[in-house]
Amino acid sequence: MQPATHTAAALAERFGLGLHGDGARVVCGVGTLAGAGPDHLAFLANPKYRSQLADSRAGIVVMREDDAEGYPGTALTARDPYVAFARIAALFEPRADVTAGIHASAVVATDAHIDADASVGPFVTVGSRSRIEAGAVVGPGCVIGDDCIVGAGSELIARVTLVTRVRLGQRVRIHPGAVLGADGFGLAMEGGHWIKVPQLGGVVIGDDCEIGANTTIDRGAIDDTVLEDDVRLDNQIQIGHNVRIGAHTAMAGCSAVAGSARIGRHCLIGGAAGVLGHLEICDRVIVTAMSLVTHSIREPGEYSSGTPLMDNRSWRKSAARFKQLDALARRVNAADKE
Amino acid sequence: MQPATHTAAALAERFGLGLHGDGARVVCGVGTLAGAGPDHLAFLANPKYRSQLADSRAGIVVMREDDAEGYPGTALTARDPYVAFARIAALFEPRADVTAGIHASAVVATDAHIDADASVGPFVTVGSRSRIEAGAVVGPGCVIGDDCIVGAGSELIARVTLVTRVRLGQRVRIHPGAVLGADGFGLAMEGGHWIKVPQLGGVVIGDDCEIGANTTIDRGAIDDTVLEDDVRLDNQIQIGHNVRIGAHTAMAGCSAVAGSARIGRHCLIGGAAGVLGHLEICDRVIVTAMSLVTHSIREPGEYSSGTPLMDNRSWRKSAARFKQLDALARRVNAADKE
Amino acid sequence: MQPATHTAAALAERFGLGLHGDGARVVCGVGTLAGAGPDHLAFLANPKYRSQLADSRAGIVVMREDDAEGYPGTALTARDPYVAFARIAALFEPRADVTAGIHASAVVATDAHIDADASVGPFVTVGSRSRIEAGAVVGPGCVIGDDCIVGAGSELIARVTLVTRVRLGQRVRIHPGAVLGADGFGLAMEGGHWIKVPQLGGVVIGDDCEIGANTTIDRGAIDDTVLEDDVRLDNQIQIGHNVRIGAHTAMAGCSAVAGSARIGRHCLIGGAAGVLGHLEICDRVIVTAMSLVTHSIREPGEYSSGTPLMDNRSWRKSAARFKQLDALARRVNAADKE
Structure with missing residues (x-):
């Protein structure tokens, strides 16, 4: 593979950027400020890395106009x-080269429809009445059950499962191991035994969504x-049945x-955070990592639960006192009254 | 597919239910109270949805006898x-139509036994001395290792892995991506390096268990x-080696x-909750979501850990005080003595 | 399968162990102290199980020299x-018998290189420029993308995905469902829509690492x-892009x-614990289960966050007081000043 090369001037024109320094400067790849070489392009966005700029060997650096003033290199x-x-x-x-067509090993139901411009890889199964639209790529080992749609330009990297009644919009990207459309966890107790509640609905994924590795919906x-x-889900996320997630919301891993539960638009859900069932979270809410949302949130803003990290010895003392917290507060109240 | 249709009278008789209203009323599907149309059946179980009953267009509604009094529709x-x-x-x-037999692409060890009435799908491998019993369905892409049993009527939806020495009872249902029988995490440290402790046991799953997508045991x-x-596990659950989970216990996702660890019967473990190793939890214990069980539980009841959700600014103040909690308590104690 | 049998004397010589009792004693398997029979070998390491020694039926028990004094059996x-x-x-x-060679169903790129002494199982795909080295085993259903290396003696048990640019060292062991080399979660917001930041790096795994089922890197x-x-990862662990984990560190499930983030050497990360992005943890740090590391750790030692498990009724009281903690502390401070 001959790597592509680009000049600073060509990049400035193509992306509508300002140019400082040598427009003929050529790069053939990208790097971090600390790691880039003279034929790499780097960037400075977070001010905390500004100190690395002086020593960077990067051939071109993308930065704010302010930062470019006085910068001797090409920006x-x-x-x-x-x-x-x-x-x-x-x-x-x-x-990777993707060629349209169905791999010889794929097992496709006779009443499934695969667009001539779609690609279906090795060891894929496609169920009854399912449709793979133009430009879609279904990578190796994917399982597409019955009554599913893979929208135009969507990509299932590898080993993705759409169990049944899963409809993907356009340009959806799903990473390996993700499982969409498995049975929701619906149980009723009768006479000491569980009865399974049939899961008759489906899954609908909008355009431009991304779904991480081993995530389940x-x-x-x-x-x-x-x-x-435009919902963006990281890896190993679990989305229960009948959840609704608003446009442009992003959720971090786990x-x-x-x-x-219903989550609004433009929310940011931190890693390993949880949302209890049947709650509603309004638009533009941030939930910090490992917080548990135990009630509906009606106001935009940032929300948290948990305790700060401590050395274990100190933590044990605070933790023991947490158990006595109500008694402690009562004593302070009583003392105040006196 | 022509949908099945049923009259209210036929349903009442079949399931031993009371009938109010028009026994000839026909439904061809189900819906929520809010979403159902005239040819749908809905239900009212949670009193908080009672207000939706008046406006529901559902043809038939399943409800308690109390709720049916005065209800003008068919109940x-x-x-x-x-x-x-x-x-x-x-x-x-x-x-989905399932036909008994082994798909031409499946790779089955010569000393494995597949019942004539079982179904083995495309791209499945079955290892030595493994047995797939009558009525069992092994969906596409499953890997069954050596010395496994898939009991009668069990279903592995797709892409399930039974690594080795996994014995499933009857009517077990396992969702895609689940991995049973991988090596337990057994390590011994010697001279600064880890030594792997061989994992010589297996996994035994009782009758009527359900195991969620991407869950690992x-x-x-x-x-x-x-x-x-009758143990019911949701998605993305992790069960370590030598755990024992009692009958009719249900665990929520993550x-x-x-x-x-040993968990009793009829327990409910909330989402993202954790149980430390070597503990015992007695029967009929509820652990709320994201709680960590750090000691054995000997009494039935509900248990929790964690702190409530707060706006981030207030939470930062409480969190900072948590670190000082022991000192605070000591000062209150000292003041009390004075 | 005829099980292997070994005498106590042969085991003592082979592993350089002390021998007490009958060197001719034969065992054909292992068991726990409580469960072993006369032809099983058991061990006593944790003093808390010492009481089980007297009643154990184990033919041979491995123990410390101290514990063997007065022990009437073979140790x-x-x-x-x-x-x-x-x-x-x-x-x-x-x-399991593993024979070198490429299964007839495997789909291997013409420019991939599979060592003659490696084994590639059924339904495996291997991408362009990838290399499977001597003695490596790629189990059924694995997907190896472009530009990957599976080092000598490494084993991918089954259904492992190496997406692209994943280089494994020697003797690496990866359990089913693990996904290495999927896109990092890189997003930039522009005009209310997410833009995907290309993920141009790879994954490098050192020698002797173990990676659990459904773990993602x-x-x-x-x-x-x-x-x-020698990094050891349990099941369902999520490692974000550009993380670095030091040698001999072990992380528990979830x-x-x-x-x-950068984690040092010889660290132990407890189950369901989290580490926020861009932090550094020095060598020999222990993080207890379900703790969240919210700042860099510069000193070896044990760290924790969270609150202890309580019965739900008491917990609700403490949790309510946690919200008032800052006000409570202020009142104590004010009272102290008086």
Whole structure:
């Protein structure tokens, strides 16, 4: 593979960026400020890395206009250098060759429909009445059950399972091991034994969603489980049945949402955070890592639970006192009255 | 697919339910009170949804006898409407056609035994001395290692792995991505390096268990890891080696049990809750979501840890004070003595 | 399978252990002190099980020299009986036959290189420029993408995915469902929509690492995500992009490390514990289960967060007081001043 090369001037023009220094400077890849070489492009977005700029060997650095003043090297300037970097870096991303067509080993139901411009890889199964649309890529080992849709331009990297009644929008990207449309966890107790509640709904995923490795999204009990457009889920996230997640919300790894909860738009859910069932979270809420949302949230803002990290010896003392907290507060109250 | 249709009278008779209103009323599916149409059956179990009853367009509603008094529509009455609904909804569940036999692509050890009435799907491997019993369904992409048993009527939906020495009872249902029988996490430290402790046990799963998507159950170090009958595990649960879980216990998503812990019967373990290793939890214990069980529990009841959700600014203040809690308590004690 | 048998004298010689009692004693398997029969070998390492020794029917027991004094049965003595047991137990581990070669169903890129002494199982795909080295075993259903290396003697049990640019050292063991090298979770917000930041790095795994079932390790954004030698990860762990984990560190199930965090050597991370992004943890740190590391740790030692388990009724009282903790502390301070 001959790597692509780009000049600073060409990048400035292509992405509408300011140019300081040598427009003929050529780069063939990207690097961090600390690790980049003379033929790499780096970026400075977080001010805390500004001190690394002076020593960086990067051939081109993307930065804010302010930071470029007095910078002796070649700079591309942008209001949001991270966004500009993301766009430039995409030029250097190696892409596996994907050819349209169905691999000889794939097992496709006779009443499934695979667009001529879609790609279905080795060891894939596609169930009855399912549809793979134009430009979609279904990687090796994926299982697509009955009544599913893989929208145009969507990509299932490898070993993704769509169990049944899962409809993906366009340009959805799903990472290996993700399971969409498994039975929601619906149980009723009768006479000391569990009875399974049938899960008759499906899963609807909007356009431009991304779903991380080994993430699970159950199908609804009656209605569907829904992710609106541009929802971004990291790895190992659990989404219970009938959950609804608003557009442009992002959730970090290992977070979980219990059944029938509704999360608004433009929310940020931290890693390993949890949301109890049947709650509602309004738009523009931030939940910090490992917090548990135990009641509905009606006001935008940042929310937390938990205790700070301490050395274990000190923590044991605080933890023991936590158990006595009500008694302690009562004594302070009583003393105050005196 | 022509959907099944049922009259209120037929359903009442079949499931032993009370009938109010028009016995000839026909439904062809289920819905929520809010979403159901005139040809759908809905249910009212949780009193908090009672207000939705008046406006519901549902053709038939399953409810308690009390709620049916004065209800002008067609009602089926039951002591537990949710259980009745679960049984009725199963009539409307679409079922994929499963035909007995072994798919041409499957790779089966010569000394494995597949019942003539079992179904083994595409891209499945079955190891030495393993047995797939009558009526069992092994879906696409499953890996069954050596010395495993898939009991009669059990179903492995797709991409399930039974690594080795995993014995499933009857009517066990396992969702995609689940891994049973991987090595337990057994390590010994010698001279600064880890030594692996061989994991020679297996996994035993009782009848009627359900195991969620991407859940993992390790095999025992010496003895087996055991789930008794009718244990219900949601998605992304981790069960360490030599754990034993009592009959009829249900665990919600992302919960985890460390090695050699024993959980009793009829327990409910909340989402993302954890149980430390070698502990014992007695029967009929409820552990709330994201709680950590740090000592054995000898009394039935409900147990919790953690702190409540707060806005981040207030939480930071409480969190800072948590670190000073022992000092605070000492000062109150000292003041009391004065 | 005829089980292997070993005499006490042969085991003592082979592993350099002390021998008390009958050197001709024969065992054909291992057991716990409580469960072993006369032809089993057991071990006593944890003093809390010493009381089980008198009643044990085990043919041979591995123990410390101290414990062997006065023991009437056959004992093998070692400074670390658990290490000695681990080595002996390996003799009794059933091993599936693995034959070198590529299964007829595997789909291997023409420019991939599979060593003649490696084994590639059914339904495996191997991408461009990838290399499977001598003695490596790639089990059924694995997906190896482009530009990956599976080092000599490494084993991918089954259904493991190496997405792209994943380089494994020697003797690495990866359990089913693990996904290495998926896209890191890199997003930039522009005009209310997410933009994906390309993930151009890879994953580097040192020698002798073990990676649990359904664990995920994302590839780096620019540089690589790195596990040094002898890192041991349990099941369902999430490692974000550009994390670095030092040699001989072990992490228990369901723990998670956010992007760009660095963990030192010889650390022990408890189950379901979390580490926030961009932090540094020095060598020889222990983090207890379900703790959240919210700041860098510069001193070896044990660290914790969270609150102790309580009955729910008492917990509710303490939890309510936690919300008032700052006000309470202020009142105590004010009272002190008076």
